[in-house]
Amino acid sequence: MKRYEYFEATADVGLKAYGKNLNDAFENAGVAIFNIISDTSNIDALKEIEFEITSEDEVSLLYDYLEELLFYHEVEFMLFSEFHVEIDGNLHLKAKIKGEEIDWNKHERKTEIKAITFHKMDVKKTDCVELQAIVDL
Amino acid sequence: MSIKDEIKKVRDNVYEIPGTYNKSMRASGRFYIADEYLDELEEGAVEQIVNVSCLPGVQRYSIGLPDIHFGYGFPIGGVAAFSLRNGIVSPGGVGFDINCGVRLIKSNLTLEDIEEHLDELTEKLFENIPSGVGSKGKIRLEKDEINDVLDYGAEWAVNNGYGWPEDLEVLEENGRMVDADSSIVSDKAKKRGIPQLGSLGSGNHFLEVQIVDEIFDEKVAEVYGLEKGMIVIMIHSGSRGCGHQVCSDYLRIMDKAYKKYKINISDRQLACAPLDSKEAQDYIQAMAAAANYAWANRQMMTHWIRETFEEVLGKSAKDMEMDIVYDVAHNIAKLETHKVFNREEEVLVHRKGATRAFGPGREEVPEKYREVGQPVLIPGTMGTASYVLCGTETAMEETFGSTAHGAGRILSRSKAKKDFDADEITKDMASKGIRIKATSKHVIKEEAPGAYKDVDSVVRVSDSTGIAKLVAKVRPLSVCKG
Numbered sequence: 001m002k003r004y005e006y007f008e009a010t011a012d013v014g015l016k017a018y019g020k021n022l023n024d025a026f027e028n029a030g031v032a033i034f035n036i037i038s039d040t041s042n043i044d045a046l047k048e049i050e051f052e053i054t055s056e057d058e059v060s061l062l063y064d065y066l067e068e069l070l071f072y073h074e075v076e077f078m079l080f081s082e083f084h085v086e087i088d089g090n091l092h093l094k095a096k097i098k099g100e101e102i103d104w105n106k107h108e109r110k111t112e113i114k115a116i117t118f119h120k121m122d123v124k125k126t127d128c129v130e131l132q133a134i135v136d137l
Numbered sequence: 138m139s140i141k142d143e144i145k146k147v148r149d150n151v152y153e154i155p156g157t158y159n160k161s162m163r164a165s166g167r168f169y170i171a172d173e174y175l176d177e178l179e180e181g182a183v184e185q186i187v188n189v190s191c192l193p194g195v196q197r198y199s200i201g202l203p204d205i206h207f208g209y210g211f212p213i214g215g216v217a218a219f220s221l222r223n224g225i226v227s228p229g230g231v232g233f234d235i236n237c238g239v240r241l242i243k244s245n246l247t248l249e250d251i252e253e254h255l256d257e258l259t260e261k262l263f264e265n266i267p268s269g270v271g272s273k274g275k276i277r278l279e280k281d282e283i284n285d286v287l288d289y290g291a292e293w294a295v296n297n298g299y300g301w302p303e304d305l306e307v308l309e310e311n312g313r314m315v316d317a318d319s320s321i322v323s324d325k326a327k328k329r330g331i332p333q334l335g336s337l338g339s340g341n342h343f344l345e346v347q348i349v350d351e352i353f354d355e356k357v358a359e360v361y362g363l364e365k366g367m368i369v370i371m372i373h374s375g376s377r378g379c380g381h382q383v384c385s386d387y388l389r390i391m392d393k394a395y396k397k398y399k400i401n402i403s404d405r406q407l408a409c410a411p412l413d414s415k416e417a418q419d420y421i422q423a424m425a426a427a428a429n430y431a432w433a434n435r436q437m438m439t440h441w442i443r444e445t446f447e448e449v450l451g452k453s454a455k456d457m458e459m460d461i462v463y464d465v466a467h468n469i470a471k472l473e474t475h476k477v478f479n480r481e482e483e484v485l486v487h488r489k490g491a492t493r494a495f496g497p498g499r500e501e502v503p504e505k506y507r508e509v510g511q512p513v514l515i516p517g518t519m520g521t522a523s524y525v526l527c528g529t530e531t532a533m534e535e536t537f538g539s540t541a542h543g544a545g546r547i548l549s550r551s552k553a554k555k556d557f558d559a560d561e562i563t564k565d566m567a568s569k570g571i572r573i574k575a576t577s578k579h580v581i582k583e584e585a586p587g588a589y590k591d592v593d594s595v596v597r598v599s600d601s602t603g604i605a606k607l608v609a610k611v612r613p614l615s616v617c618k619g
Contacts (some may be wrong), residue, residue: 006551010206010547037271060389071382074332077273104576109269109270109271110270111580112269112271117209117406118405119405121405137340
């Protein structure tokens with residue numbers, strides 16, 4: 001199964017992330033985000049950040065989670081490549097994300113993500129889970 | 138039936154979607170677009186004009202400007218004013234990059250003065266003004282100092298040695314919205330703002346050394362201090378992660394608010410709250426604080442640009458008369474007085490990808506420009522011309538004193554990456570005498586001029602419909618991209 005893919009949105013870029021369950025799909029969405037900003041294959045998992053969030057529904061949880069990734073990227077000046085996510089039945093998410101401090105001599109410098117949008121944001125659950133988001137560049 | 142079949146022509150380059158198109162509309166939609174571009178206009182953008190016209194308290198028209206394209210919730214190139222009695226405020230009507238804007242700095246230099254230094258100037262500007270994804274500003278704020286930046290904007294910058302006191306006279310709002318309240322801004326927004334203050338950003342943001350190529354209106358150009366052959370500098374930048382976080386914070390808050398206040402919206406990105414609610418008042422104060430951050434940011438970069446010119450050319454910035462012409466915000470919401478059905482009324486004007494274009498006589502326009510109307514700065518895309526226009530009486534009457542803000546993207550970034558080659562673009566620009574420095578080849582491809590609508594057409598429609606009048610054309614000599 002594909003972990004994630006991108007689709008076109010005029011000024012910006014859309015992503016779909018897949019997983020066998022919600023945790024899995026959220027983890028793959030993290031990889032998709034950092035392959036817009038840089039190339040995760042070249043980001044070593046040297047330092048770990050942990051965070052927890054609770055939201056009112058699954059779509060909001062996806063929004064809050066992706067925003068949180070951008071927040072730690074900017075504030076810790078880090079790029080991430082490994083994502084471990086646990087979501088419980090009360091829409092409470094625990095994440096451990098691993099990466100390293102930005103070094104533009106080492107890391108590929110692609111595009112800045114300004115923000116996550118609610119536009120066409122979706123969490124689809126069938127046999128597997130499919131997430132959809134459009135990011136504002 | 139397509140929504141575009143409902144469009145009626147009002148006059149050349151001006152169209153209307155009648156308020157009778159659907160039952161929820163509280164006003165008609167009105168938009169300005171080149172007649173020949175009407176077919177190409179995305180249906181989605183027209184639908185967004187209609188969606189905005191359905192919001193409570195909308196006044197007169199939901200407006201689309203000549204660079205209108207699909208945005209999130211509100212279209213980009215969109216203007217809507219709301220009544221203070223029953224209207225709303227929506228973060229989606231301002232956008233993620235609060236007070237993204239443009240500043241123009243003039244000089245007494247000519248091409249002859251800088252030609253042989255242009256390579257060095259480009260290198261040093263790129264070095265001295267941090268840009269690109271994951272870039273930090275050059276200064277490190279003390280923790281509480283961010284509150285002063287948010288409360289005082291460009292005034293904070295000038296008081297801390299970035300620029301000249303007289304700079305403040307020629308910034309929209311004098312570079313500081315007094316409604317700002319840093320205590321309303323989240324810690325997350327402050328944390329994102331602290332390391333990035335004094336940085337250009339990425340994407341379509343730029344810093345250009347330009348030359349005044351053509352004057353369309355000698356009288357107004359003289360008032361603005363512009364003449365043909367003059368070297369000028371243009372900055373296009375915003376409020377960085379700080380403003381993006383404020384927008385995100387309030388999108389979430391408004392997402393709960395619109396349900397609480399039972400406002401019908403057709404798109405989650407239109408989430409809003411009644412103007413007399415706490416949520417709305419908090420957003421207005423936090424947005425003003427983020428706007429102040431952007432003015433401080435552009436002010437600091439102005440200081441480093443002057444320092445760089447001093448270093449390379451060996452003259453003082455004062456001797457080179459590197460005065461600011463003007464600084465405009467193109468993503469903002471403001472309380473302004475406008476004529477609504479022959480009555481002067483205070484309304485909250487949302488401008489998303491729209492430039493204020495106040496005409497002659499308005500007291501918000503700096504005194505030295507008041508007689509001719511405010512300068513309107515419309516940036517082109519990488520390697521293409523940009524324009525200076527002036528605000529007009531027609532804009533006051535028709536568009537709440539607003540006009541277009543730029544070219545408007547037509548190709549997605551991924552398509553641009555496939556269609557264009559960075560080296561070829563750089564070579565093509567070099568053949569036109571334009572130097573380019575960018576943090577990566579990705580940004581050169583994504584920002585290829587061919588990925589944007591023709592800015593010439595956007596300003597031509599602004600001019601011909603009268604919602605701003607052409608004053609001068611500037612073209613780039615050197616481009617720094619994040």
